[in-house]
Amino acid sequence: MISIGFLWLTVLGFSSAAQNAAPLTPPSVTLENVLQKMDATAARFQSAQADFVWDQYQKVVDETDTQKGTVYYRRSGNAIEMMADIKQPDPKFVLYKDGKLQVYQPKIEQVMEYSAGANHEEIESFLVLGFGGSGQELKKSFDVTYQGEEHIDNVVTAKLQLIAKSDKIRSNFPEIILWIDLDRGISVQQKLVQTQGDYRLAKYSAIKVNAKIGNDVFRLKTSGKTKFVSPSG
DSSP states (O other): OOOHHHHHHHOOOOOOOOTTOOOOOGGGOOHHHHHHHHHHHHHHOOEEEEEEEEEEEETTTTEEEEEEEEEEEEEETTEEEEEEEEEESSOEEEEEETTEEEEEEGGGTEEEEEEOGGGHHHHHHHHTTTTTSOHHHHHHHEEEEEEEEEEETTEEEEEEEEEESSHHHHHHOSEEEEEEETTTOOEEEEEEEOGGGOEEEEEEEEEEESOOOOGGGGSOOOOTTOEEEOTTO
């Protein structure tokens, strides 16, 4: 059974734009109208892609590991599919589809497979956190606080603090922060604070919403030499 913590550390989502919605301006920003904008986003969401920079900071060694690449999402019926194409520092592909997470490392020709099992609905709700999930759904799982306006790379954003209502999630991630672009309704940055002072910071750019993404993107390009391994044996 794949853990929620593993999934969070592997993939992060982002907000899709609420089309035809008036941009929020700082004087009028409240938590409720940010969440309403997310509701409008969720109603229109079909697919998204973006370039990413993921920084994983480990306090005990005071080091940051950085991964760069492109991530793709699409809604398939009532489910969410995700592919992360990690280009740096080493090629790696992370695919979530049909209730299964697969991590493919071409250099060693190996795919690690994790079944979401009975947790698939919970995992998919985490995948849409901030990019396809509604504001009302967010409030069901988290205590949400609007922490004011903040500029991220010259973009004016609304900073939202999330505290999980679930003891299990909160024990792994005491705090999650989203920065929502007030003009486009897009989460351009996210921070997952872990225990012991570790955290994962994700920045997204070149975001495309509801553009057509081919089926081929959501397939692993393995070879006849690729070995498939499951932690359960």
